Amino acid sequence: MKIVMLGAPGAGKGTQAKMIAAKYDIPHVSTGDIFRANIKNGTELGKEAKSYMDKGALVPDELTVRILLDRVAQDDCAKGYVLDGFPRTIPQAEVLDAELIKLNDKIDFAINVDVPDENIVRRMSGRRSCPSCGATYHIVHIPPKQEGVCDKCGAALVQRDDDKEETVKNRLKVYHEQTQPLIDFYEKKGVLKNVDGTVDSEEVFAAIVNILD
Numbered sequence: 480m481k482i483v484m485l486g487a488p489g490a491g492k493g494t495q496a497k498m499i500a501a502k503y504d505i506p507h508v509s510t511g512d513i514f515r516a517n518i519k520n521g522t523e524l525g526k527e528a529k530s531y532m533d534k535g536a537l538v539p540d541e542l543t544v545r546i547l548l549d550r551v552a553q554d555d556c557a558k559g560y561v562l563d564g565f566p567r568t569i570p571q572a573e574v575l576d577a578e579l580i581k582l583n584d585k586i587d588f589a590i591n592v593d594v595p596d597e598n599i600v601r602r603m604s605g606r607r608s609c610p611s612c613g614a615t616y617h618i619v620h621i622p623p624k625q626e627g628v629c630d631k632c633g634a635a636l637v638q639r640d641d642d643k644e645e646t647v648k649n650r651l652k653v654y655h656e657q658t659q660p661l662i663d664f665y666e667k668k669g670v671l672k673n674v675d676g677t678v679d680s681e682e683v684f685a686a687i688v689n690i691l692d
């Protein structure tokens with residue numbers, strides 16, 4: 480099963496993608512996580528990606544596509560995957576499509592997690608992430624058992640550099656200009672599924688499972 484998660488930054492794509500990956504035993508592939516791992520390890524790719532991410536801009540398609548195609552060509556992706564944060568532009572979606580066609584394959588579901596802009600800034604300002612295992616929390620909606628500490632691995636939680644209010648506003652603008660058109664793109668392919676992302680994360684997940692099962 481090959482799944483694409485669509486939705487604004489902070490809509491809950493990552494939260495849902497992790498739950499889908501666990502239930503259906505497929506890898507969760509997040510281009511944002513791949514870039515952040517590279518930044519943490521000080522690679523050249525990380526340095527280049529960071530210059531865009533800090534501004535809330537998109538990393539150029541050419542670089543992003545190369546990273547993503549490399550990742551989905553690995554053995555663990557053979558039985559399917561859930562893509563989170565990719566594609567983010569029409570050209571990215573077209574390249575992915577063309578690659579899949581070569582393999583006589585396709586995206587099965589594009590799940591659009593719908594959350595209005597008004598809710599987004601609040602979601603993002605409360606987001607806390609684990610720099611060690613990648614788990615994500617929200618200080619109000621999905622708090623860790625002990626404040627500031629990851630439930631899964633015990634590391635100290637951090638706020639992402641790009642979750643500051645000014646950067647979030649720019650990311651939302653970029654989302655509407657470049658990413659939202661993908662809703663139409665996947666609608667035309669007949670694989671788009673909309674879910675209400677404003678309800679609590681277990682309810683969102685139940686709606687997604689309903690679609691996938």
Ligand code: ADP
Pocket residue numbers: 487488489492493510511512514531532533535536537538539540543563564565566567571641650
């Ligand atoms: P969020 O889940 O909040 O939307 P991500 O972790 O997906 O954030 O992305 C963080 C940043 O990484 C983006 O703002 C962008 O700079 C970069 N990025 C991630 N995925 C892509 C992509 N597919 N194309 C271009 N840039 C990307």
Ligand code: ADP
Pocket residue numbers: 486487488489490491492493494495602603605606607615616617618620621676677678679680681683
């Ligand atoms: P995205 O990957 O789309 O950027 P995340 O999954 O990282 O979004 O979620 C953004 C923030 O909102 C995180 O702090 C997360 O814990 C929180 N969150 C996720 N889903 C929900 C939900 N259904 N209701 C409230 N908060 C949520």
Ligand code: ZN
Pocket residue numbers: 609610611612613614629630631632633634
């Ligand atoms: Zn952790």
